Amino acid sequence: EPEVTQTPSHQVTQMGQEVILRCVPISNHLYFYWYRQILGQKVEFLVSFYNNEISEKSEIFDDQFSVERPDGSNFTLKIRSTKLEDSAMYFCASTKQGGVNNEQFFGPGTRLTVL
């Protein structure tokens, strides 16, 4: 069964460093998402992406964040200068079509630890 994959599974970085989290969405999916989950808290939307541009972003997704689909398979989230509060699980998701009733498939997540 096709699935969303994410690498690395765990990323440790120093405060102020740049990190890139990578995702490979399901191959025929067109809509892509990043969410994050701070330990013990709920999953929060960061950004949605379609047709090589951002569809919607949350207040969390400030100028330190960017997304890119550099090729036909990868979808990346970059944090330019990490802060301690960026420590969280980051989940990538994808869906085949737009519309509210299309299931978003989530990857296993990348645990980001900022020291």
Add this chain to the structure above:
Amino acid sequence: GESVGLHLPTLSVQEGDNSIINCAYSNSASDYFIWYKQESGKGPQFIIDIRSNMDKRQGQRVTVLLNKTVKHLSLQIAATQPGDSAVYFCAEIPILTGGGNKLTFGTGTQLKVEL
């Protein structure tokens, strides 16, 4: 403001019993609701969804009930099994999503199945 929240943070049930997990939402513009299951170390996994024009939907061993009058959503799991132990999140997508179809998640309920 808009929020989706859960009544109970932890629910313990005996194997074979039925489980009921509740969720309250405050955004009356919500059109679509989903229940996700998150096992330890994994991303959210879709369980069942329901549109706002329905009040009940059944799947395999799961039933979702929607009460729009009191803005309440519940997930019923029949004959709960050890493999059902996980955190369960309700999520919603409002009608006016801005095109991104972002999911707004609730806080989560930990379901523990006791043998």
